Amino acid sequence: MKKITILFFLFVSVTFVAQVKGKIVDSKNNPLSFVSVYLDKTVTGTTSNDNGDYVLNLTKKGNYSIVFQILGYKTIKKKVSITSFPFQLNVKLAEEDIVLDEISISTKDNPANAIIRNVIANKEKNTDKFANYTAKFYSRGLYRIKDAPKKFLGQTLGDFGGGLDSTRSGIIYLSETISDIKFQKKPKNFKENIIASKVSGQDNGISFNRAEDANINFYENSVEFGNDLISPLSVNAFSYYTFKLEGTFYDKNGKLINKINIIPKRKNDRVFSGSLYIVEDDWALYGADVSVTGAQVNIPVVDVLKLKQNYNYSDKNAAWVLISQSIDFRVNAFGFKFDGRFSAAFSNYNFTPNFTEKTFTNEVLTFEKEATEKDSSYWNTLRPVPLTTEEVKDYTIKDSLKVVRKSKKYLDSLNKEQNKVSVLSPITGYTYRNSYQKWSLSYDGLIDDLGFNTVQGFNTSVGVSYSKRINDKGNWWNAGFNVAYGFSDKRARPTFFFNKKWNNISRRRMSLSGGVKTAQFNERQPISKLDNMIRSLLRRENYMKIYEKEFAEISYSEEIKNGVYFTSSLEYANRKPLFNTNNYSFARQSKTAPYTSNNPLELSNYTNAAFLEHKIASLKVGATFIFNQKYLSYPDRKFNIGNTKYPTLGLMYRKNFGASNSELNSDVFVANIRQSIDAGNYGNLSYNMRGGLFLKKKNIAFMDNLQANGNQLLFITDNKLSSFGLLEYYKFYTNDKYAEAHIEHNFKGAFLSKIPLINKLNFYLVGGAKSLFMADKKAYTEYSVGLDNVGLGKWRFLRIDYVKSFHAGIKNDGLLLRLNILN
Numbered sequence: 130m131k132k133i134t135i136l137f138f139l140f141v142s143v144t145f146v147a148q149v150k151g152k153i154v155d156s157k158n159n160p161l162s163f164v165s166v167y168l169d170k171t172v173t174g175t176t177s178n179d180n181g182d183y184v185l186n187l188t189k190k191g192n193y194s195i196v197f198q199i200l201g202y203k204t205i206k207k208k209v210s211i212t213s214f215p216f217q218l219n220v221k222l223a224e225e226d227i228v229l230d231e232i233s234i235s236t237k238d239n240p241a242n243a244i245i246r247n248v249i250a251n252k253e254k255n256t257d258k259f260a261n262y263t264a265k266f267y268s269r270g271l272y273r274i275k276d277a278p279k280k281f282l283g284q285t286l287g288d289f290g291g292g293l294d295s296t297r298s299g300i301i302y303l304s305e306t307i308s309d310i311k312f313q314k315k316p317k318n319f320k321e322n323i324i325a326s327k328v329s330g331q332d333n334g335i336s337f338n339r340a341e342d343a344n345i346n347f348y349e350n351s352v353e354f355g356n357d358l359i360s361p362l363s364v365n366a367f368s369y370y371t372f373k374l375e376g377t378f379y380d381k382n383g384k385l386i387n388k389i390n391i392i393p394k395r396k397n398d399r400v401f402s403g404s405l406y407i408v409e410d411d412w413a414l415y416g417a418d419v420s421v422t423g424a425q426v427n428i429p430v431v432d433v434l435k436l437k438q439n440y441n442y443s444d445k446n447a448a449w450v451l452i453s454q455s456i457d458f459r460v461n462a463f464g465f466k467f468d469g470r471f472s473a474a475f476s477n478y479n480f481t482p483n484f485t486e487k488t489f490t491n492e493v494l495t496f497e498k499e500a501t502e503k504d505s506s507y508w509n510t511l512r513p514v515p516l517t518t519e520e521v522k523d524y525t526i527k528d529s530l531k532v533v534r535k536s537k538k539y540l541d542s543l544n545k546e547q548n549k550v551s552v553l554s555p556i557t558g559y560t561y562r563n564s565y566q567k568w569s570l571s572y573d574g575l576i577d578d579l580g581f582n583t584v585q586g587f588n589t590s591v592g593v594s595y596s597k598r599i600n601d602k603g604n605w606w607n608a609g610f611n612v613a614y615g616f617s618d619k620r621a622r623p624t625f626f627f628n629k630k631w632n633n634i635s636r637r638r639m640s641l642s643g644g645v646k647t648a649q650f651n652e653r654q655p656i657s658k659l660d661n662m663i664r665s666l667l668r669r670e671n672y673m674k675i676y677e678k679e680f681a682e683i684s685y686s687e688e689i690k691n692g693v694y695f696t697s698s699l700e701y702a703n704r705k706p707l708f709n710t711n712n713y714s715f716a717r718q719s720k721t722a723p724y725t726s727n728n729p730l731e732l733s734n735y736t737n738a739a740f741l742e743h744k745i746a747s748l749k750v751g752a753t754f755i756f757n758q759k760y761l762s763y764p765d766r767k768f769n770i771g772n773t774k775y776p777t778l779g780l781m782y783r784k785n786f787g788a789s790n791s792e793l794n795s796d797v798f799v800a801n802i803r804q805s806i807d808a809g810n811y812g813n814l815s816y817n818m819r820g821g822l823f824l825k826k827k828n829i830a831f832m833d834n835l836q837a838n839g840n841q842l843l844f845i846t847d848n849k850l851s852s853f854g855l856l857e858y859y860k861f862y863t864n865d866k867y868a869e870a871h872i873e874h875n876f877k878g879a880f881l882s883k884i885p886l887i888n889k890l891n892f893y894l895v896g897g898a899k900s901l902f903m904a905d906k907k908a909y910t911e912y913s914v915g916l917d918n919v920g921l922g923k924w925r926f927l928r929i930d931y932v933k934s935f936h937a938g939i940k941n942d943g944l945l946l947r948l949n950i951l952n
Contacts, residue, residue: 149185149211150515151218153177153197161199161222163472165439165453169194169206169381172443173476175513176453184515187211196381198439200406200416201225204381227376227388241372241389244407248362251412252348258448260314261484265307265477266321267513268338271520272302272469281463290330291530292523300523302469303329304336307511311488312344318489319344323496325503325511330527332535333601334501335763339494343454343473345436347405347414351809355426355434357877358399359810361391361419368883369393369400377409382442385409391419397891398882399425401436413449414440424891429924430462446480474513491691493770494761501764540564567598571609578613581662583671583724584647586617586711594626602765603633613646617711622646622677633766635688643681647707650674650729650739650831655838655858657846664842669714669722672841672858674729676740676832678702692758692769696751701787704745704830706738729859730831739831745788751781776804785833795833795864796824803850812877812893817850820868827864834862837869837901844946853899854911854932854945865904873897875917893917895930909936917949 153161160181167174167185174196177183185195190211195218198204202222209218277297279286289301308323319341326336345354350363359369373390380386387407393400403419417438423431435457440449453474460467516524533539544562551557558574573592581587594609610625624644631637649656661673684698709727712718725732730739756775761768771777779801786794803817821835838849839856850871861867876894881887895917901909915930928947933940 148187148214149193149195149209149216149218151183151220153181153183153220153222155202156221156223158221161202163437163439163453163455164197164199164202164222165441167196167198167441167452167476169196170444172441172450172452172478174452174474175476176472176474178515178517179470179519180517182515182517184513186513187214190214197222198381198441200404200418200437200439203378206381225378227378229374229376239372239374241374241387242367244374244387244389244409244412245362245366245372247412248407248414249364249366252362255411255413255448256314256348258446259312259443259450259478259480261312261480261482263309263311263477263479263482264475266310266340266343267474267476268306268336268340268343268471269473269514270302270304270336270338270469270471271300272467274298274301275466275468277301278464291527291534292329300329300519303520303523304334304338305508305512306336306338306340308340310340311482311484313484313489319493320489321494323494323500325507326496326501327503327508329524330531332531333765335496335765338471338473339761340473341493343456343471345438345454347417347438351807352401354421354436355428355431356399357807357809357813358401358421358425361401361405363810365810369395369398375404380408380415384411384415384442386415395882395888396422397424397889398878408449411449414438415449416440424925427918427925430460432459432461434458443478443480445478448480450478451475472514476513491757491759492762493759494763496762496764537565569596570594571596573611580658581665582658582673582675583665583709583711584618584675584707584727585615585620586713588613588615588617590614603630603636605630610644615710618707635767637687638685640684641682645677645679647675647677648832650676650859651836651838652832653836653838653851655840655852656842660842660846665724666713666715669716669718669724670841671709671724671727674727674739674859675707677705677707679705688767688769691760692755694753694755696749696753698749699746701746702744703742704740704832705742706740708738709735743788743790743793743830745793745830746786748784748786749781751779753780754778773805773807776802778802785829792828793830793833795827795829797833797835798822798824799835808874810877811879812875814872814874815850816870816872818868818870819851820866822866823864829864831862834864835867836862837867840945843944844948846948853901853909853934854913854930855934855941855943856901856909856911861901861903861906861909863903863905867901867903869899869901871897871899878918891925892919895928897930907937910934913945915945 153164155161162177162179162181164177165174166176166183175183175185192210195207195209196204197220201224203225205222207218207220274289275298277286277289277293292299292301305327306323307325308321311320321340327334328336345352347360347362350360352358352360360366361370371392371394373392375388375390377385377387387409389405389407391401391403391405393402401419401421405417406415408415417436420433420435422433423429426434437455438451439453441452443450455470455472457470458468544564548561550559556575558572558577560569560571562569571594575589575591578590590611590613592609592611594607596605596607598605606629608627610623613622622645624642624646626642628640656673664670664672680700680702682698682700686696689695707727709724712724726735728734728737728739755771755777757772759770759772761770781799783797788794799821801819806814808814837856838852839858839860840852840854841858850873874896878893881892881894895915897913899911911932911934913930913932915928917928918925919927919929926949928949930945932945933942
């Protein structure tokens with residue numbers, strides 16, 4: 130029965146609505162995928178699928194000239210007279226005869242260099258021909274897995290949506306998108322309206338195949354393709370590529386096409402390998418067939434990414450425009466073997482659109498109403514590229530399974546398996562789920578919060594929480610309590626919380642919390658609990674200083690307008706000093722210095738605290754402004770993508786009040802401005818500046834001072850542009866005014882790639898400077914130079930910096946090792 134269903138669905142998909150259809154093969158009868166099929170002298174058409182099948186929808190009968198074009202094969206033009214539909218037209222393509230003439234062979238000058246220079250010189254003229262346009266966009270994304278493991282890190286992986294066969298191989302993701310796109314060159318704008326979106330096995334069908342992500346433009350100096358790669362048509366392309374003329378051939382209209390091999394001068398540069406096809410005299414792209422490695426795009430798990438582009442000549446504006454594109458990838462890491470393809474087809478170009486001031490807004494992606502709810506008949510009418518048998522089968526199976534997998538019976542059976550308690554559950558944690566009613570009850574294991582410090586000794590916590598999902602649009606709430614316990618101070622510290630989120634559009638959120646907890650004196654938390662535990666136990670260095678507070682707090686946050694984020698909180702706390710109770714370490718005290726005290730102001734004072742116990746209320750009101758923020762409007766959420774052309778500004782006002790000692794009350798304003806600037810082929814420039822001002826200088830509690838983020842570790846696990854490299858943790862603080870500035874430039878190989886031998890290492894040069902100014906202290910300055918992208922093979926997560934600091938006539942220097950897994 131299943132086979133009959135699949136065959137019927139396939140028949141409906143590629144036959145019933147087809148106008149002109151057929152199969153495209155090579156001279157050996159092997160199917161050819163990604164062949165562009167279009168009407169002569171137009172840029173409207175389709176492409177063949179992985180089986181070589183194509184469907185070209187025509188609205189009228191009559192005489193037509195249909196063109197079949199793919200790189201590496203001779204373009205052919207078929208004249209047909211259509212008297213009825215569907216019309217069958219099968220095609221066989223012969224390989225292109227690429228000839229390298231004697232003049233090119235004998236010339237002293239490299240003819241490929243002259244061709245590339247002509248293309249670079251004509252980039253503006255050629256791209257001006259399609260400086261404004263609208264078009265129809267179709268995209269399909271497909272991921273396959275082979276021999277999928279059943280478990281990973283002890284966790285069962287399931288059946289990946291139900292598309293696997295007996296060898297645990299098959300499609301794990303299949304999606305399609307049809308949309309209308311608008312493009313403007315100056316000022317650069319792009320807008321997409323998704324008409325239809327479909328994901329195999331999903332009800333909402335929200336595909337993330339964006340047209341702007343597929344807008345890979347070699348005419349730009351820098352090409353965004355997983356990483357900012359240097360275009361072979363960049364103004365400084367000759368510093369990164371060697372070009373070779375492989376040969377020439379003539380297209381269907383008698384245009385001479387040059388096939389240029391692009392060869393990286395250094396394999397580890399952010400560059401492409403492969404071939405560009407250039408139209409003689411027009412000096413425009415005819416096609417591209419290139420690839421990059423995972424190391425080049427800085428995605429180590431990827432073995433290779435392949436990109437193909439086909440261009441066609443448009444008579445309306447005498448321009449060569451992109452009509453189809455495919456991206457193939459292969460991943461082999463951690464026992465997972467993936468491959469896949471994202472293909473795209475562009476049609477119905479209009480090069481004289483009537484754009485107005487309201488055409489382009491900050492909303493760059495929209496979905497039409499019910500775009501994710503189109504039925505199969507709708508897709509069969511609009512889909513420009515027919516489904517393969519494999520894809521039809523995947524849709525059929527998963528669309529049937531999704532009904533079953535939403536049922537109470539299935540979800541209960543799934544939860545029954547998931548909710549089994551293991552012997553290690555008391556240590557690792559446990560969650561009981563009721564997927565049908567959308568709630569869960571969780572227990573946090575003993576190792577989740579395991580730590581060590583000199584105040585509590587070894588410490589951990591246990592907690593219970595309940596979560597309830599109201600809908601799929603971001604409405605949920607959770608509540609729970611937690612008890613932390615220190616085995617040295619023998620102190621239990623209970624806390625509770627309640628969180629409520631209303632939606633994924635404005636992300637309105639409220640939180641209530643209270644109880645007893647420890648907190649770092651610097652609220653910016655310069656050292657992590659894990660780093661402090663490792664340094665304490667291995668080297669007897671307890672850098673983290675903490676105090677205790679009994680508190681109750683309410684907070685609220687929301688994006689009140691696009692790019693304007695509001696945050697607020699009100700806390701009432703009883704703050705108490707804490708003292709060391711534990712001197713244990715793996716490092717012997719006889720060979721190393723003893724632990725310092727828990728007083729950050731006097732590290733050798735073990736009897737006096739940095740502050741006196743007190744009660745105080747604290748109100749914080751803040752706003753973050755992302756100017757001209759671009760965003761994507763999905764049916765169930767708003768996804769903000771920012772705007773790198775402008776900095777992000779943050780403002781915060783904090784009022785401490787209600788203290789028994791009025792000197793502890795204070796008012797402070799803090800501002801922050803940051804930005805990351807794409808420097809194209811020369812890397813990335815980032816800066817982060819922060820400043821603060823108290824309305825009145827008073828003798829406030831130490832934790833309420835404005836403090837800088839210091840660092841005394843050799844090895845750190847973040848790359849935040851807000852910390853100093855060699856600054857002692859609690860040395861710089863103020864109750865007056867201060868400012869700090871951080872700037873850094875990562876050259877992404879722009880310089881090191883040109884140095885013989887060193888360029889083989891594929892390291893990135895990084896330079897930076899940092900300064901700190903406080904009203905009652907002399908300025909502190911750091912300069913650094915480092916190497917990023919350090920590692921072996923394609924695994925490059927390490928960064929090494931040499932830092933030199935200057936303060937009050939004292940110089941210091943040191944090395945920093947950074948792990949950039951998440952950066």
